[in-house]
Amino acid sequence: MKLGFLVDLDLCMGCKGCEVACxxxxxxxxxxxxxxxxxxxxxxxPDTSRTFTPLRCNHCESAPCERICPVSALHYLExxxxxxDNHRCIGCAGCIMAxxxxxxxxxxxxxTADKCTYCAxxxxxxxxxxxxxxxxxxxxxxxxxxxxxxNISRYISADKRVQVRKPEKNTKPKHFxxxxxxxxxxxxxxxxxxxYSLFNNITHLKHIGGHH
Amino acid sequence: xxxxxxxxxxxxxxxxxxxIVWGWMITLNLWAKSxxxxxxxxxxxxxxxxxxxxxxxxxxxxxxxxxVFLNIFLLFTLLDLHQxxxxxxxxxxxxxxSAITVGAWMATILTGIIxxxxxxxxxxxxxxxxxxxxxxxxxxxxxxxxxxxxxxxGEASARELWQTPAELIQMALAAFVAGSAVxxxxxxxxxxxAKRDLAIILATAAFLSFVMYMGEYYLSFKSEEAEATLAYxxxxxxxxxxxxLGQVIGYILPFFIAIGAVRNGNGALxxxxxxxxxxxxxxxxxVWLIIPQLLPLS
Numbered sequence: 308m309k310l311g312f313l314v315d316l317d318l319c320m321g322c323k324g325c326e327v328a329c330x331x332x333x334x335x336x337x338x339x340x341x342x343x344x345x346x347x348x349x350x351x352x353p354d355t356s357r358t359f360t361p362l363r364c365n366h367c368e369s370a371p372c373e374r375i376c377p378v379s380a381l382h383y384l385e386x387x388x389x390x391x392d393n394h395r396c397i398g399c400a401g402c403i404m405a406x407x408x409x410x411x412x413x414x415x416x417x418x419t420a421d422k423c424t425y426c427a428x429x430x431x432x433x434x435x436x437x438x439x440x441x442x443x444x445x446x447x448x449x450x451x452x453x454x455x456x457x458n459i460s461r462y463i464s465a466d467k468r469v470q471v472r473k474p475e476k477n478t479k480p481k482h483f484x485x486x487x488x489x490x491x492x493x494x495x496x497x498x499x500x501x502x503y504s505l506f507n508n509i510t511h512l513k514h515i516g517g518h519h
Numbered sequence: 520x521x522x523x524x525x526x527x528x529x530x531x532x533x534x535x536x537x538x539i540v541w542g543w544m545i546t547l548n549l550w551a552k553s554x555x556x557x558x559x560x561x562x563x564x565x566x567x568x569x570x571x572x573x574x575x576x577x578x579x580x581x582x583x584x585x586x587v588f589l590n591i592f593l594l595f596t597l598l599d600l601h602q603x604x605x606x607x608x609x610x611x612x613x614x615x616x617s618a619i620t621v622g623a624w625m626a627t628i629l630t631g632i633i634x635x636x637x638x639x640x641x642x643x644x645x646x647x648x649x650x651x652x653x654x655x656x657x658x659x660x661x662x663x664x665x666x667x668x669x670x671x672x673g674e675a676s677a678r679e680l681w682q683t684p685a686e687l688i689q690m691a692l693a694a695f696v697a698g699s700a701v702x703x704x705x706x707x708x709x710x711x712x713a714k715r716d717l718a719i720i721l722a723t724a725a726f727l728s729f730v731m732y733m734g735e736y737y738l739s740f741k742s743e744e745a746e747a748t749l750a751y752x753x754x755x756x757x758x759x760x761x762x763x764l765g766q767v768i769g770y771i772l773p774f775f776i777a778i779g780a781v782r783n784g785n786g787a788l789x790x791x792x793x794x795x796x797x798x799x800x801x802x803x804x805x806v807w808l809i810i811p812q813l814l815p816l817s
Binding site: 371 | 522525526527528529530531533534535536537540541599600601602603605606608609612614615616617618619620623655671674675676678742743744747812813814815816817
């Protein structure tokens with residue numbers, strides 16, 4: 308079994324239901340995120356568009372975070388999930404420095420690294436990840452990549468626009484996107500202006516690291 | 520910081536991204552480690568080349584300097600952890616694909632050897648064969664302890680600016696800059712040729728470090744991320760001034776001053792070059808540590 312995720316960006320409407328469900332299910336502290344939805348606007352008025360991109364851990368087959376973790380707090384499960392044991396984590400932040408997707412954060416309450424686990428605890432009990440259940444348009448497709456009849460495998464074989472983030476890193480992500488472009492998947496292809504946002508100011512988190 | 524935007528793409532809503540994760544404590548860690556391993560390597564070279572009677576106190580200075588700076592290095596490694604009391608997990612649950620684990624083990628063994636050497640010095644037994652055997656073991660271990668940080672930086676694969684081969688050379692050169700600089704302060708009564716050697720090592724390592732940085736800064740755009748990072752700094756972004764301050768204080772000035780010291784054998788000039796090199800090395804390392812962390816990863 309090799310569990311994977313696919314997000315159909317043509318379906319995602321940016322409701323952030325997945326974000327909220329993830330926060331609640333995993334008791335993710337304020338200011339930390341295992342899953343987030345990024346809004347990207349494109350074009351020149353009046354010809355503009357807005358897209359929504361859910362971003363979470365890619366559960367790479369060749370995970371740099373697993374490789375750099377000095378105590379195996381980050382480890383592979385048999386179903387392909389890259390899991391984290393935050394009771395073993397020493398908080399060196401090596402995984403944060405290694406993850407090319409910025410998917411790992413330092414939990415300000417436990418002072419350990421944390422990230423999306425594809426809701427490994429729910430999967431163990433036969434439940435879908437919380438974000439999949441919460442999505443009103445079924446844009447989150449989750450399943451076994453080794454099973455050719457699974458929904459995700461059929462999606463991948465049917466749609467030629469399937470892509471992963473930063474394929475050049477050779478991390479072999481098990482998280483796929485359909486319908487996205489460079490602007491959505493490449494963080495350097497969209498401007499990110501400090502202090503500019505729809506609803507609030509984007510600022511850095513001072514409590515992370517803290518040893519500038 | 521961004522590269523070429525696609526169709527005026529702009530992020531209009533997102534969460535706050537984390538700031539600097541590895542900050543000044545890691546810089547201090549790198550700097551102190553360079554001094555410790557550099558003093559072992561350069562000191563051992565001088566002991567191999569000259570009679571220890573012409574290098575008054577060097578056999579005492581090597582373990583003392585290395586012991587103090589290895590402990591600073593280990594202390595700040597520990598303090599930078601978010602769970603410092605779990606450091607023991609590196610020994611109880613080691614994961615040997617991680618350069619952090621391998622480095623921690625080697626640094627611990629090296630510190631043990633240096634502690635034994637300090638013990639021999641304390642009881643004035645540094646003239647015996649045990650000291651020389653321990654020094655040889657320390658030299659063998661000082662090399663990987665100097666270099667392993669480059670492997671960590673290579674494993675930190677999200678930061679494309681750091682490439683292991685280049686960082687290996689940078690770490691080795693940093694050890695020679697720091698080692699020769701710190702030993703310069705104790706070289707007052709040493710043989711003239713030994714002081715000359717220190718100045719040559721300092722000048723050469725500083726010059727080669729500068730050349731390496733210039734190559735990496737201007738010529739080696741290895742990826743979109745590294746290019747975006749360097750273009751941002753070069754265009755006058757954050758750390759632009761500090762980058763050049765590090766290069767001038769750490770490498771350019773020490774190079775010319777140490778060359779002057781080689782020519783006229785002036786010990787004061789050598790010490791001036793040493794002070795500048797140690798300050799500049801810290802700045803240069805800090806900038807190189809921070810700038811790839813300015814990049815948004817998602």
